[in-house]
Structure formats: C-alpha cells, structure tokens
Amino acid sequence: MPSWENNVRKVVPYTPGEQPKIQGLIKLNTNENPYPPSPGVLEALSALEADSIRRYPDPASGALTEAIAAYVGVTPDRVFAGVGSDDVLAMSFLTFFASGRPVLFPDITYSFYDVWADLFRIPYETQKLDADFGIVNRDYFKENGGVIFPNPNAPTGVLKGLEGIREILDHNRHVVVIVDEAYIDFAQDAELVREGSGIPASSALNLIDSYENLLVVQTCSKSRSMAGMRIGYAVGSKKLISYLNDAKYSFNSYTMNQAAIAAGCAAFRDDAWFRECTAKIIRTRERVKKELSALGFTFPDSKANFLFVTHPVLPARELFARLRRSNILVRYFDRPGIDNYLRVTIGTDDEMDALISFLKREVEAL
Amino acid sequence: MPSWENNVRKVVPYTPGEQPKIQGLIKLNTNENPYPPSPGVLEALSALEADSIRRYPDPASGALTEAIAAYVGVTPDRVFAGVGSDDVLAMSFLTFFASGRPVLFPDITYSFYDVWADLFRIPYETQKLDADFGIVNRDYFKENGGVIFPNPNAPTGVLKGLEGIREILDHNRHVVVIVDEAYIDFAQDAELVREGSGIPASSALNLIDSYENLLVVQTCSKSRSMAGMRIGYAVGSKKLISYLNDAKYSFNSYTMNQAAIAAGCAAFRDDAWFRECTAKIIRTRERVKKELSALGFTFPDSKANFLFVTHPVLPARELFARLRRSNILVRYFDRPGIDNYLRVTIGTDDEMDALISFLKREVEAL
Numbered sequence: 223m224p225s226w227e228n229n230v231r232k233v234v235p236y237t238p239g240e241q242p243k244i245q246g247l248i249k250l251n252t253n254e255n256p257y258p259p260s261p262g263v264l265e266a267l268s269a270l271e272a273d274s275i276r277r278y279p280d281p282a283s284g285a286l287t288e289a290i291a292a293y294v295g296v297t298p299d300r301v302f303a304g305v306g307s308d309d310v311l312a313m314s315f316l317t318f319f320a321s322g323r324p325v326l327f328p329d330i331t332y333s334f335y336d337v338w339a340d341l342f343r344i345p346y347e348t349q350k351l352d353a354d355f356g357i358v359n360r361d362y363f364k365e366n367g368g369v370i371f372p373n374p375n376a377p378t379g380v381l382k383g384l385e386g387i388r389e390i391l392d393h394n395r396h397v398v399v400i401v402d403e404a405y406i407d408f409a410q411d412a413e414l415v416r417e418g419s420g421i422p423a424s425s426a427l428n429l430i431d432s433y434e435n436l437l438v439v440q441t442c443s444k445s446r447s448m449a450g451m452r453i454g455y456a457v458g459s460k461k462l463i464s465y466l467n468d469a470k471y472s473f474n475s476y477t478m479n480q481a482a483i484a485a486g487c488a489a490f491r492d493d494a495w496f497r498e499c500t501a502k503i504i505r506t507r508e509r510v511k512k513e514l515s516a517l518g519f520t521f522p523d524s525k526a527n528f529l530f531v532t533h534p535v536l537p538a539r540e541l542f543a544r545l546r547r548s549n550i551l552v553r554y555f556d557r558p559g560i561d562n563y564l565r566v567t568i569g570t571d572d573e574m575d576a577l578i579s580f581l582k583r584e585v586e587a588l
Numbered sequence: 589m590p591s592w593e594n595n596v597r598k599v600v601p602y603t604p605g606e607q608p609k610i611q612g613l614i615k616l617n618t619n620e621n622p623y624p625p626s627p628g629v630l631e632a633l634s635a636l637e638a639d640s641i642r643r644y645p646d647p648a649s650g651a652l653t654e655a656i657a658a659y660v661g662v663t664p665d666r667v668f669a670g671v672g673s674d675d676v677l678a679m680s681f682l683t684f685f686a687s688g689r690p691v692l693f694p695d696i697t698y699s700f701y702d703v704w705a706d707l708f709r710i711p712y713e714t715q716k717l718d719a720d721f722g723i724v725n726r727d728y729f730k731e732n733g734g735v736i737f738p739n740p741n742a743p744t745g746v747l748k749g750l751e752g753i754r755e756i757l758d759h760n761r762h763v764v765v766i767v768d769e770a771y772i773d774f775a776q777d778a779e780l781v782r783e784g785s786g787i788p789a790s791s792a793l794n795l796i797d798s799y800e801n802l803l804v805v806q807t808c809s810k811s812r813s814m815a816g817m818r819i820g821y822a823v824g825s826k827k828l829i830s831y832l833n834d835a836k837y838s839f840n841s842y843t844m845n846q847a848a849i850a851a852g853c854a855a856f857r858d859d860a861w862f863r864e865c866t867a868k869i870i871r872t873r874e875r876v877k878k879e880l881s882a883l884g885f886t887f888p889d890s891k892a893n894f895l896f897v898t899h900p901v902l903p904a905r906e907l908f909a910r911l912r913r914s915n916i917l918v919r920y921f922d923r924p925g926i927d928n929y930l931r932v933t934i935g936t937d938d939e940m941d942a943l944i945s946f947l948k949r950e951v952e953a954l
Contacts, residue, residue: 225762226801229687229733230831233838241646258638267847268634272624275851276813277615282609303943305671316707321595337839341682343709366596396591412826435592450846465596472599473703474674480816481633481847485641544770 244549248576250567251551253528255407255447257499257570259485260492263448264482274480280547281471283478289490290455294427295419300457302466303486305477307404307441307454311370312338314437317469318398322433328357330487330560332376332402355380355522363393372402373411373426377555377565379524381409387426393468398462400437401426405526407445407500408507420497424525427457434459443491444501444527446489453478453486479501502525507568513578517585527568530560538562544584549575610915616933617917619771619894621813623865623936625851626858631812632850640846647837649844655856656821660793661785666823668832669852671843673770673807677736678704680803680822683835684764686711689733694723696926698742698768720845721746721888721896729759738768739792740775743921743931745890747775747877750790757799764828766803767792772890773811773866774873786863790891793823800825808892811866812855819844819852869893873934879944883951893934896926900953904928910950916943 241252260482287301294301304310315338319325322345327335329348339346349361355378362369369390374381391399403425410422421427426438442453456466470477490494507524514521514531521531532538542554553565568574607618640673640716653667660667670676681704685691688711693701705712721744728735735756740747757765765766768789776788787793792804822832836843855862873890880887880897887897898904906928908920919931934940 224800226764227827229684229689229763231683231686231835232831234835241644251646254643257642259641263641264636264638267636270630270633272630272813274621275625275629275816277620278607278618278815279818304838305845306842308842318595323595332786334839341839397595398592427603433681434590443644447638449644449842450641452645452842459647461593468599469597473700473707474678476674476815476818477671479671479818479848481843481851482845484758485847504664571633 231391236380242551246338246549248550248569248573249580250569250573250577251553251565252449253526253567254449255499255503256568256573257443257446257447257502257526259447260489262488262492262495263485265483266488270480276403278476279478279480279483281494282467282476283483286453286478286483286486287455289487290457293490293493294421294457296430296457297460298379299359299460300430302456302470303478304454304456304470305482306443306452307402307439308334309452310439310454310456311400311402312341313470314398314400314439315339315344316342317465318400318437318462319366319368321397323365325368325370326362326364326366327370328375330355330370330378334342335370341420343529345448351375352376353585357382359386359388359389362390365559366394366397368399369394369401370402372404373424374405374524374526376405376526377528377560377563378522378530379405379526379528381424384424384426384428388429391429395435396437398437399433400439403427403440405528406440407496408527409525410500410504419534420493428494434461436453437462442486442489447499448485448489451482451485454466486587503568506571506574509571510568510574510578514581517581519581529566529568530563531566532563536563536584541584545577545580548580550580608908608917612915614916614935614939616939616943617919617931617936618815619705619810619892619933620815620870621810621865621893622934622939623813624869625813626855626861628854628861629851630857632854633847636850644842645844645849646844647841648833649849652819652844652849652852653821655853656823659856659859660787660795660823662823663826665826666796666829668822668829668836669844670820670836671848672809672818672821673768673805674700674803675818675843676820676822677766677768678707679832679836680764680766680805681710682708683831684766684803684828685734687733687763689731691734691736692704692728692730692732693736694741696721696741696744698738701736717741717744723748725752728756732763732859733762734762734763734765736766736768738770739790740771740890740892742771742892743894743919743926743929744888744896745771745892745894746888747790747891750792750794753758753792754795757795757802761801763798763801764801766805769793769804769806770810771894772806773862774870774893775891776866776870786859796824800827803828805814808852808855812862813865814851814855817848817851819848869934872937874938875937876934876940876944880947883947895932895934896929897932898929899951902950904930907950911943911946914946916946
C-alpha cells in the first residue's frame with residue numbers, strides 16, 4: 223500500500239439498493255412511488271430557462287420553501303429544504319446533536335442514523351423495539367442529547383400516534399426531537415387523505431406550534447413521486463430553521479439545483495394529484511394486507527408504502543432470491559432480529575397481483 | 589434561551605454572494621458564465637421522463653461520469669461526480685485528510701477550505717502568498733497531512749504552471765494533493781482552446797497518470813455555464829475515486845438528481861459550444877485587462893474568468909458601493925491583505941463596456 227493511503231479515511235463500503243435496468247422488472251425494493259409525479263413537474267422542467275441554469279440558484283431555495291410553507295400552513299421561515307431528506311437529516315444531526323450526550327433512536331430503524339452520528343462523532347444509544355416492533359416511549363425519557371425516530375418507523379411501517387409523540391416530547395423539553403416522516407402521507411385512511419388539509423392526523427406537523435424543539439422532516443421521494451429529484455425538507459420553529467440555515471450556509475451555500483426547486487414547487491401546487499396517488503397506494507396496501515394474510519404471511523400493521531412481511535414456513539432469504547430470479551425485486555436486510563423478513567414496496571395493483579400470484583404458487587408448493 | 593438551544597451547534601452565519609433580482613443589473617459578483625449553456629442542456633431537461641423522476645437516480649451517476657471520462661480521456665472509474673465542486677471538495681477533505689497532521693493551503697484562497705477543515709476537525713496551516721499573490725512552492729515541502737490549492741487561485745486568478753504543480757507533487761508523495769481547478773478552462777490562449785483536446789496545458793489533469801495521489805477537482809458552474817445545476821467532479825487514480833465513492837455511499841447514497849445527470853451529459857457532448865464560450869470570455873478578459881490598466885488599475889495576471897483589481901487612488905470599498913448604486917455588482921472581500929481589491933467577473937463585452945465607462949468617469953472625476 224502506498225504511504226498516502228495511510229491518511230485516507232476507510233469506511234465499510236455500503237451498497238445502495240439495486241437500481242437494475244432489466245426489462246419487465248417489478249421493482250418493489252426501494253419504496254418508490256409507482257405513479258408518476260404531477261404533470262406540472264415535467265412542465266416545470268421543460269420551462270427552465272438558460273439564464274436560470276447559468277446562474278447560481280437561490281441558496282435559500284425561497285420559491286420551494288414558500289410552496290412547502292403554504293402546504294403546511296406556516297411562514298416560509300419555518301421551512302428548510304435540502305438534497306433529499308438524507309441531506310436534511312445529516313445537517314440536522316450536525317446542527318442539533320452537539321451536546322456530547324448520547325442521542326437516542328430505535329435499534330431497528332433507518333440505517334443512516336448511526337452512520338451520521340459516527341460521521342459527526344455524536345454518541346448514541348439505540349433503544350430496543352417491543353415484540354410488535356413498537357417504539358417504547360419510556361425508553362426515551364432518560365437523559366439524552368437528542369431523540370430521533372421515523373414515524374412510521376422503517377423498515378417496519380409501524381406508526382406511533384400523536385399522543386405517543388406528545389408524550390416523548392413532554393419528556394424531552396431540553397433537547398431537539400426529530401420526527402422523520404418520510405412515509406407519513408401513507409398513514410391515513412383513504413377517505414381522510416381525500417379531505418381536509420392533506421396532512422395526516424398522526425403527523426407531528428400538528429405539534430410544531432406547541433414544541434419549539436420539534437423538527438419534522440419529510441421528503442418528496444415517496445408520496446410526491448420524485449425520488450429522482452432529491453428533495454427533502456424540515457419544518458419546525460423559526461429558531462430551529464434558523465440554526466439549520468446557519469449551519470448550511472457556513473459550509474455549503476448552494477445545494478438545491480434550479481431543476482429541483484422548480485419541480486418541487488410544481489409538485490406542491492398540484493395537491494389533487496398528490497392526494498389521488500396517495501389514496502390509491504393506501505387502498506392497494508390494505509388489499510395486499512388481506513391477500514398476504516390469507517397466504518399465511520404476518521406483518522406489523524404498516525401505515526407506510528411498504529409491508530414488512532414474514533412467513534412461518536417460507537424463509538425470507540430464500541424467498542428473496544426466488545423472487546429475484548422471477549424479476550420481482552424486494553428488499554432483504556441481513557440483520558439480527560429482522561433477517562426473516564422482507565420489505566415489500568406497494569406498487570401498482572398489477573405489480574402487486576404479480577407478486578401475490580408468485581407467492582400463492584410458492585405457498586401451494588409447500 | 590430555552591435549554592434545548594444549549595445543545596445546538598452555533599456557527600458564524602455566512603451570507604452567500606448576493607443574488608438580487610433587479611431589472612437591468614450587471615451581475616459581475618459570482619463568476620457565473622455570461623453565456624447560456626449548450627442548447628442540448630435545455631433539450632435534455634425537457635426530455636426527462638416521469639419514470640426517471642419517480643425513481644431514485646443511479647447513485648454512481650454513471651451516465652455523467654462516463655461523459656466526463658470520455659472528455660478527459662480516462663476510464664469512468666477514475667471520475668467522481670457531486671453536487672457542485674463544494675460537495676466534491678468537502679467529501680475529499682473528509683476522505684483524504686484523515687491523518688491528524690495539518691493540511692496545507694494558501695492564506696488567501698477559496699474561503700471554504702478552513703470551514704470544511706473545522707467541520708471535520710482536520711488541523712490545517714495556511715501558507716502566505718508572495719508579494720505578487722503567488723503560491724510559494726517550498727512552503728508546501730514540509731511534513732503535512734495533505735495539500736490543497738486552487739489553480740488558478742481564487743480570488744487572485746494567478747495560475748501555477750504544470751512544472752510548479754509537479755514540484756509540489758514530487759515533495760508530497762505520502763499525502764493526497766488536491767488541485768481545485770474551478771477556473772482552469774479559462775487558463776488558455778483563445779487560440780489554444782479552440783484546438784486540441786480542450787484540456788488546458790496547465791491543467792493537473794495532464795499529471796493524473798503520473799501521480800496516484802493527485803486529485804483534480806473541476807466544476808460545470810463556470811466554463812460550462814451551469815452554476816444553477818450544481819455539478820462538480822473529481823478525476824484521479826482509480827484508488828482515489830474508489831475511496832471517495834466508499835465515503836459517499838457510506839452516508840449519502842443519492843446526491844445528484846436526474847436533472848443534473850442529464851444536463852451534465854448534454855454539456856459534455858457539446859464540446860464546440862464549450863470551446864466557443866470559453867474563448868469569448870478569454871478574449872474579453874484580455875481586452876478588459878488593457879482598458880483597466882489604461883485607467884490606472886493594477887491586478888495579478890488573471891487566467892480565470894475574473895480580475896482581481898486595485899487602484900492607487902480609488903478605495904475599493906467605496907468603489908464597490910458606488911458600483912452597487914449604479915446597478916453594477918462586483919465582489920468585495922473585507923479581509924486583511926485583500927481589502928483594497930475588487931473581484932470582477934468577466935461578463936459579456938457589453939457588460940464590461942458598461943463597467944469600463946463607469947470606471948472611466950470615476951477616474952476622470954479624480
């Protein structure tokens with residue numbers, strides 16, 4: 223090894239979820255939305271002008287934070303936008319978890335939390351889920367340097383109701399609490415999504431006026447059908463957002479490109495599209511739950527756009543491989559406690575029918 | 589102050605370069621390209637499909653690294669792409685400057701180097717420029733944890749020739765050396781840019797086959813007229829690029845959105861456009877040098893798309909304010925050693941004529 227390599231930071235290489243280009247592949251492995259984004263998004267991209275491309279973007283992504291603020295019903299100074307919720311979350315770890323005391327999050331959860339903590343040398347303690355994959359509130363009452371959890375949790379899909387979140391917040395007035403709501407838009411009955419504000423009753427967005435230390439992080443990757451545009455955002459008190467902006471501006475002024483800003487604005491303008499696609503996915507999910515139950519699969523009652531399934535006889539690892547050979551791609555995590563589960567994204571009805579037919583044959587062959 | 593704020597990382601808020609929306613403003617403050625990007629870029633954005641937007645992008649930005657590799661004349665596994673060169677540089681600091689020994693860079697240079705070093709707790713020592721704003725090679729021969737400098741340097745525009753870079757590399761075999769070439773495409777005679785490979789003779793890209801520890805960072809923000817798309821890239825040995833990818837994948841898999849990938853590919857396909865715009869800017873720069881000299885301004889011999897000018901009688905700070913009031917925006921750095929200089933981006937010939945007319949009146953009024 224040449225000597226310069228001694229100075230290099232060595233990490234365990236991580237392989238991102240497969241994005242293979244196989245014709246006819248049924249891709250249920252990365253929780254993408256099976257429906258296209260609002261037609262307005264493509265129009266906005268076509269309407270981009272040369273002058274906008276040759277110039278630096280607005281570092282505050284003002285047009286986008288205004289569009290998000292209008293949707294949430296807050297002032298734009300309570301919204302922060304970033305390159306996917308990964309960017310927003312990493313920036314939030316850096317900004318808000320600086321006490322030196324351990325940050326608390328579930329042991330089975332989004333796999334980047336411990337990575338960002340290590341990256342920024344933030345100590346952390348993971349808390350066990352209960353037997354039903356639920357987050358145990360009292361585990362988050364001890365002294366800590368901050369709390370973060372996804373709601374619904376990933377990869378389980380389990381939702382904590384608003385009262386549960388409130389209880390965690392009431393015990394954590396002295397630290398920042400981050401609720402990572404990548405999947406929250408799927409946490410509604412189909413009926414509810416089509417009426418009212420569009421914000422699910424269980425979203426922590428309903429609590430941001432009561433807790434100055436609450437940051438809610440969402441994304442356009444799932445319910446807005448724009449994983450390819452990398453748009454995430456945080457909503458919270460003016461103070462929290464101001465700290466995030468200070469941190470961002472201090473070391474990378476320009477992150478969101480003009481295309482992401484334009485696409486994001488267009489998506490938030492088309493509320494009807496968002497509600498319709500979300501409602502369709504919820505309906506499909508509830509139907510698939512019934513069909514998979516009938517085949518003997520069990521799963522926590524997911525409120526996300528995926529199911530986390532296990533079967534008493536069919537081993538998950540083998541099933542994953544057989545599905546893969548049949549061009550149906552799902553996600554398998556080779557980790558203790560969840561290594562007999564598959565995470566299956568909710569696709570179109572046709573895609574789910576193909577999956578169910580395959581699984582039916584597997585079960586019948588037992 | 590509520591107690592949760594004690595846990596928050598406090599930084600000195602940084603105000604990014606102004607992006608005002610004033611009609612008729614002559615904007616010479618952020619080194620943007622005055623010419624539009626290749627028409628192919630807008631076509632590529634219009635051609636984006638819904639399926640590409642709803643899906644996660646290729647985490648390796650394969651299409652883009654292939655296009656860049658073809659331009660540079662290397663294999664794609666020697667190219668890394670990121671969200672602007674700021675993203676690529678920050679990732680490079682994190683990955684390559686992990687020895688614990690101080691990293692060396694000039695005292696007058698790109699203002700984010702010390703910020704990223706502080707962010708990742710990397711020690712550093714700045715090295716003084718000489719009286720002509722030149723980087724003194726022997727200052728970089730001491731033991732260190734890595735070397736980084738822009739070439740041409742910013743905000744001076746001073747270019748170090750290939751032999752100078754080679755000498756620094758020969759004295760730094762045991763660390764990673766990063767040459768930050770945001771402005772290198774303007775470091776050619778107009779004639780040379782129109783012929784040959786398009787890669788300037790003074791680019792460290794000409795040395796990457798000789799030094800495994802050399803990383804060259806470039807950007808599409810300046811010479812490719814795409815500051816608004818946030819595209820930067822690094823070229824080096826296969827090993828260096830592999831380390832960068834490992835670091836990136838370990839904590840943020842998806843950074844470049846589909847629009848940036850498509851726009852970048854289109855820009856690298858249109859070499860004629862790139863050469864023509866670059867040649868125009870170089871011609872304008874050389875003419876402006878003569879006109880400003882005639883008015884009594886002095887400046888280092890810039891090889892970038894900006895001039896770093898000072899005047900023996902007109903104080904820079906006042907001149908900056910008067911220009912601003914006349915809707916001509918340039919950049920003023922209130923920092924010791926350079927606080928009587930203005931950084932003036934090379935715009936179109938018309939824009940530069942307006943600037944020169946204004947300055948002529950100022951000088952005549954003395």
